[in-house]
Amino acid sequence: xxxxxxxxxxxxxxxxxxxxxxxxxxxxxxxxxxxxxxxxxxxxxxxxxxxxxxxxxxxxxxxxxxxxxxxxxxxxxxxxxxxxxxxxxxxxxxxxxxxxxxxxxxxxxxxxxx
Amino acid sequence: xxxxxxxxxxxxxxxxxxxxxxxxxxxxxxxxxxxxxxxxxxxxxxxxxxxxxxxxxxxxxxxxxxxxxxxxxxxxxxxxxxxxxxxxxxxxxxxxxxxxxxxxxxxxxx
Numbered sequence: 001x002x003x004x005x006x007x008x009x010x011x012x013x014x015x016x017x018x019x020x021x022x023x024x025x026x027x028x029x030x031x032x033x034x035x036x037x038x039x040x041x042x043x044x045x046x047x048x049x050x051x052x053x054x055x056x057x058x059x060x061x062x063x064x065x066x067x068x069x070x071x072x073x074x075x076x077x078x079x080x081x082x083x084x085x086x087x088x089x090x091x092x093x094x095x096x097x098x099x100x101x102x103x104x105x106x107x108x109x110x111x112x113x114x
Numbered sequence: 115x116x117x118x119x120x121x122x123x124x125x126x127x128x129x130x131x132x133x134x135x136x137x138x139x140x141x142x143x144x145x146x147x148x149x150x151x152x153x154x155x156x157x158x159x160x161x162x163x164x165x166x167x168x169x170x171x172x173x174x175x176x177x178x179x180x181x182x183x184x185x186x187x188x189x190x191x192x193x194x195x196x197x198x199x200x201x202x203x204x205x206x207x208x209x210x211x212x213x214x215x216x217x218x219x220x221x222x223x224x
Contacts, residue, residue, distance in 0.1 A: 004157075035214070042201065043158065043214040059213075090157050103150075103212060105157030 002026055004106035006091050009071065013081040013110045021076040021109050023091030031094050032074035032104070033058075033106060036087040049074055081113045119204045123219040126196075133218040134218055136202030140181040146177060146205045148212070149187045158214075159185065159202065180197040191220045 007022045035043040045058030049068040065077045091106040119137040126132040148163040169176045175188040201217040
């Protein structure tokens with residue numbers, strides 16, 4: 001049981017390049033999330049997927065797109081990277097239950113845009 | 115949405131109890147209080163959550179005031195590995211969308 005996995009762990013892009021961050025979970029969770037964390041800051045929600053087939057914007061969605069490929073996988077795409085997108089990106093998942101909303105986080109992807 | 119207020123930082127001596135306060139004065143009746151921590155460069159880790167009763171698990175205790183406007187996370191015997199940023203979060207959505215604030219940087223010293 002690997003939990004939440006993210007690839008790649010590190011990435012350097014030039015301004016204008018595109019890339020997709022991959023996230024997968026093996027816990028049969030319904031909901032998945034993408035957050036970004038800038039240096040010295042808390043996490044900010046980019047997009048989330050309440051269940052397979054649905055996606056919604058979070059606090060900071062501009063410049064990103066997402067795909068909930070299936071129940072296990074939730075990818076984040078940067079179509080035209082900008083230096084302001086330099087950040088650490090975390091994927092998370094949780095199972096929807098009435099009294100439990102514990103989120104499990106991946107190890108993060110450290111992205112630098114030059 | 116209920117928001118939380120935490121002190122930006124606090125120090126704690128190794129072996130002593132660490133008491134981390136959180137204010138959530140606008141919390142509504144069906145919102146849970148969650149605590150997470152983030153050790154440097156890692157993904158956040160769930161610690162504990164509660165609605166109105168005090169809760170305890172192997173990591174920590176959570177004390178929620180009777181009016182639910184504030185809570186305290188207690189790490190009973192802090193170790194150097196407890197050095198981390200601790201986030202107090204009130205569930206902001208019916209299915210669990212979380213809003214992370216800046217948290218409290220806890221430094222445990224020998």
